[in-house]
Amino acid sequence: MGILDGLLGNATEVDVNKLGQEYAALLVEGEQIERAFQLVRDMFLFTNKRFIMIDKQGMTGNKVEYHSIPYRAITHFAVETAGTFDRDAELKIWLSGMPAPIERQLKKGMDIIGVQKTLAQYVLK
Numbered sequence: 001m002g003i004l005d006g007l008l009g010n011a012t013e014v015d016v017n018k019l020g021q022e023y024a025a026l027l028v029e030g031e032q033i034e035r036a037f038q039l040v041r042d043m044f045l046f047t048n049k050r051f052i053m054i055d056k057q058g059m060t061g062n063k064v065e066y067h068s069i070p071y072r073a074i075t076h077f078a079v080e081t082a083g084t085f086d087r088d089a090e091l092k093i094w095l096s097g098m099p100a101p102i103e104r105q106l107k108k109g110m111d112i113i114g115v116q117k118t119l120a121q122y123v124l125k
Contacts, residue, residue, distance in 0.1 A: 012037065013037055013111070014036040014037060014043070015036075019045070026066065027047065030049075031048060031050075032048050033045050037106065037115075042056055046118050046122075049070070049071075050068055050070050051068075052066060052067065052069070053066070053067040054067075055067070071125070074095060075094045075095065077091070077094065077116070077123065078090075078101075080092075080112075088105045089105070091103070091104045091105075091112070091115060
């Protein structure tokens with residue numbers, strides 16, 4: 001991930017094979033990370049059971065908040081591809097009981113349709 005992309009708020013996809021040991025303690029039996037995206041220190045993971053947002057806080061990033069969102073809590077979602085003059089694509093996820101969506105910026109050229117397909121695969125079960 002380029003430092004400029006991180007500073008501009010763009011997330012980049014991370015190889016899930018490199019995350020297995022680091023996030024194994026978060027996963028329940030039979031759960032696997034399907035896709036992962038990193039935004040400077042923060043991450044969000046799509047597993048076969050839920051959506052996990054990892055928010056590293058403070059100057060050192062020692063304090064970490066983990067948001068675990070079961071796919072059944074997602075009421076709808078939207079993806080917006082990057083345009084000719086846009087630097088980024090956008091992901092929006094609405095949760096039941098929350099009027100405002102969770103929003104994340106994704107780097108231009110990222111497989112935003114693949115992200116949409118991953119969400120659809122689990123939300124539409």
